Amino acid sequence: MQAYLEAFDLWEVVAEDKPIAPLPANPTLAQIKAHTDEKTKKTTKEALDKLKLEYQGSDITKQMQMLNLKMDFESLTMQEDETTTKYSNRIALIVNKIRSLGEEFPDVRIVEKVLVTLLRDLQEEKLFVVSCFSSQDSYNAWFIDNGCTHHMCHNATIFKDLDKTYNSMVKVGNGGYVDVKGRDAVVVKTNSGIKLISDVLFVPDISQNLLNMKSKNFAINWENAVEYAYVGVTQSVSDLWHKRFGHYNQRSLVELKKLELVENMPKRI
Numbered sequence: 001m002q003a004y005l006e007a008f009d010l011w012e013v014v015a016e017d018k019p020i021a022p023l024p025a026n027p028t029l030a031q032i033k034a035h036t037d038e039k040t041k042k043t044t045k046e047a048l049d050k051l052k053l054e055y056q057g058s059d060i061t062k063q064m065q066m067l068n069l070k071m072d073f074e075s076l077t078m079q080e081d082e083t084t085t086k087y088s089n090r091i092a093l094i095v096n097k098i099r100s101l102g103e104e105f106p107d108v109r110i111v112e113k114v115l116v117t118l119l120r121d122l123q124e125e126k127l128f129v130v131s132c133f134s135s136q137d138s139y140n141a142w143f144i145d146n147g148c149t150h151h152m153c154h155n156a157t158i159f160k161d162l163d164k165t166y167n168s169m170v171k172v173g174n175g176g177y178v179d180v181k182g183r184d185a186v187v188v189k190t191n192s193g194i195k196l197i198s199d200v201l202f203v204p205d206i207s208q209n210l211l212n213m214k215s216k217n218f219a220i221n222w223e224n225a226v227e228y229a230y231v232g233v234t235q236s237v238s239d240l241w242h243k244r245f246g247h248y249n250q251r252s253l254v255e256l257k258k259l260e261l262v263e264n265m266p267k268r269i
Contacts, residue, residue, distance in 0.1 A: 062101050062102070070098065076090065076091060076113070077117065088114060142188075143209065144211045149170075150170065150200075151197055151200040151210065152201045152210040154207070154209060159182070159185070160184055162202060163182050166180070166182050181203070184200065184202070186200045
């Protein structure tokens with residue numbers, strides 16, 4: 001409202017509370033009109049104060065509203081099935097409410113909120129590999145994944161008593177769905193003995209067994225874990241010659257070969 005009235009140079013008319021001078025004796029029509037305008041200003045000021053009290057409340061009410069909105073902002077989290085755009089819109093809705101109460105809210109706080117949430121989600125998508133069996137067979141390898149919602153196993157032989165009457169579907173990382181053909185507990189052999197993992201889904205179409213890290217069945221001890229760093233190496237001949245010539249484009253490399261300007265260059269680039 002203030003911005004709208006300021007655009008028409010009317011804000012001072014309704015915001016200032018000036019005393020109204022009485023009409024002189026035998027006023028002219030111009031003086032009567034001016035006096036009426038002054039009375040309107042007074043009435044408009046009172047109307048503005050009434051509207052502010054009605055819709056914004058008293059100062060104490062505004063402070064409580066602002067405090068609650070700031071708490072909502074700090075506790076706001078991104079849902080699992082929510083896109084970044086929808087999450088940003090929810091943040092903007094709360095911020096606009098805070099600013100409408102007259103509180104300055106810097107844009108840098110909004111950016112920090114979004115970045116912290118996205119970084120947290122990216123960290124939770126990391127997978128950790130563990131072998132729960134003494135065998136090194138990759139068929140029995142398990143992935144500890146805090147992104148999946150259930151324990152899932154593709155090997156029907158290690159279930160204790162597979163209940164094949166249970167049927168469902170689970171969503172996988174590529175957005176598709178795979179069938180669940182049963183559910184039961186799984187017996188695994190670890191370095192500390194035999195362990196029983198309950199409520200495991202039998203999903204024959206997945207390539208690896210998944211152990212849900214969010215389930216509080218067992219504590220995970222990383223004390224004896226060994227860290228590895230891997231470097232990707234390409235064996236592409238085209239990429240190799242591309243780097244040798246200072247990232248020369250592929251078409252020009254072919255021309256060099258055709259014109260025989262370079263010795264020992266392979267035929268296929």
